[in-house]
Amino acid sequence: MVDEDFLAKLHIALGEFEKSTGPVALFAVFKMDELTDKWTVIVSGTWVEQLPFQEMFTDLRQQLLDNLGKEGLNSIARFGIWSTNAHLVELILRKYKTGDYLEDQRINGNQIHEGYILKAESFE
Amino acid sequence: MQASDWDAASYMMGYALETALKAAACKSLHLAEYPERTGSSETKTYFMTHDLSQLLIVSGMSHIFEPSGPPEFSSKWSEFLQFYPANWVSRRYSLNNPQLHSISVSRLYEILYEDRDSIIKKIQVEQQW
Numbered sequence A: 001m002v003d004e005d006f007l008a009k010l011h012i013a014l015g016e017f018e019k020s021t022g023p024v025a026l027f028a029v030f031k032m033d034e035l036t037d038k039w040t041v042i043v044s045g046t047w048v049e050q051l052p053f054q055e056m057f058t059d060l061r062q063q064l065l066d067n068l069g070k071e072g073l074n075s076i077a078r079f080g081i082w083s084t085n086a087h088l089v090e091l092i093l094r095k096y097k098t099g100d101y102l103e104d105q106r107i108n109g110n111q112i113h114e115g116y117i118l119k120a121e122s123f124e
Numbered sequence B: 001m002q003a004s005d006w007d008a009a010s011y012m013m014g015y016a017l018e019t020a021l022k023a024a025a026c027k028s029l030h031l032a033e034y035p036e037r038t039g040s041s042e043t044k045t046y047f048m049t050h051d052l053s054q055l056l057i058v059s060g061m062s063h064i065f066e067p068s069g070p071p072e073f074s075s076k077w078s079e080f081l082q083f084y085p086a087n088w089v090s091r092r093y094s095l096n097n098p099q100l101h102s103i104s105v106s107r108l109y110e111i112l113y114e115d116r117d118s119i120i121k122k123i124q125v126e127q128q129w
Helices: A004-021 A053-074 A087-095 B006-028 B041-047 B052-059 B071-081 B088-093 B102-114 B119-127
Strands: A026-032 A035-044 A076-082 A101-107 A110-120
Touching: A004 A026, A004 A053, A004 A110, A026 A087, A035 A053, A035 A087, A053 A076, A053 B071, A076 A087, A076 B071, A087 A101, A087 A110, B006 B052, B006 B088, B006 B102, B006 B119, B041 B052, B052 B071, B071 B102, B071 B119, B102 B119
Parallel strands: A035 A076
Antiparallel strands: A026 A035, A026 A110, A101 A110
């Protein structure tokens, strides 16, 4: 299971990120493929196609640094910031809901060893 | 790119980055050549891969390109990697990927080569090539 304290801090970071960037449709953390000891953070919202990637990345990075600390940020290998119509995002939103815990799942050709869906909300 | 072959252009960019990371690994680990033909199954696991995230680790440059690194470089890495999942080499079997078009592939080229803080330029500076 994902550490509860880590998840609580991620929830705070998510809330702060939404205040500054906009409503998030998907916020999830995965340990996937060969990266079994670091997290991949997946974020999606309708604002993705309006903002430069670096701006979204820097904002998300700052929220995670503020809430997780340097050690927590070190546990993250990469961010995926996708529009809501990206294939991977659509697959996840179709199959999972907020609060779901994943273990040994395959999504879009990627092996998910462990993961947690902090927020999954379709905007239709 | 001049031929508007976006699949091929993006594929070659993936290989260019893979090659740069493997060269950086050799320099970081003081190896005369990249250890691909070793009989050790553990060495194969770490080195014989096309997974760019895995190669970043063996290159010794995670501290630059992962989110904990300077955002001017780590943002470019994350943005580039969105188009290169672990199994990216298999895209040679499925052409006309809708994600790959003139705008996205041109952006990948900027991130990899042209930008002032491009990934390859940073690797060159760090490795003193």
